[in-house]
Amino acid sequence: MTVPLPGVETPPVVVPPVDVPGVPGVPITTPGVAVGPGGVTPPSATVRVSTSGVEVATSATEVTTPDVATTAARVGPVGVGEAEVELPDVDVSGASVSAGPAGAAVDLPDVHVSETKVRTPDVQVGEATVPLPDVEVPEVSVEDVAEDPVGAVTDTVTATSEGAGRTVTGVVEGTGETVDAVTGLLSGSDTDSSTTRGGDRS
Structure with missing residues (x-):
């Protein structure tokens, strides 16, 4: 018997840059912001019963974190460049526990965390x-x-x-x-x- 669990996903969000009317002769541009999609894939649980014993196993779990990026911004002669943050994703492999006449067995999950990157904006004068x-x-x-x-x-x-x-x-x-x-x-x-x-x- 397998019991699946519902996953959760967040859609991407984009806010475009805007040119703001300001002091005459001084251009003002606000940064645009983009947030990538995210989601969680929870594990499903499977239970197997046989003459040799009972086994409970889970499938892999995935957590995808949204990345964030901004476009350049400027106020007159001073500006900042693009920025970007790549947050780590997490993957957890399946695990299982079984018990039978021969004894018990445990298979622990592996865990993997992806790299994190932060690209800071350059400053322009x-x-x-x-x-x-x-x-x-x-x-x-x-x-x-x-x-x-x-x-x-x-x-x-x-x-x-x-x-x-x-x-x-x-x-x-x-x-x-x-x-x-x-x-x-x-x-x-x-x-x-x-x-x-x-x-x-x-």
């Missing part, structure tokens, strides 16, 4: 562009916990800490470059308007 650092956190997986719980957790913690270290380093480096660029703008020195984004630096 006149023709000069000041890039802000992007952030990326790597995906994390916990697989075969039942076979090697210590190894699975250790690998997951290591991957997470290494990714966090790279993220902190990138933010610190990008912030330093941003401060230098802003200082240059305020002091009137030349700034290369074709400076690459924080997330594209090696």
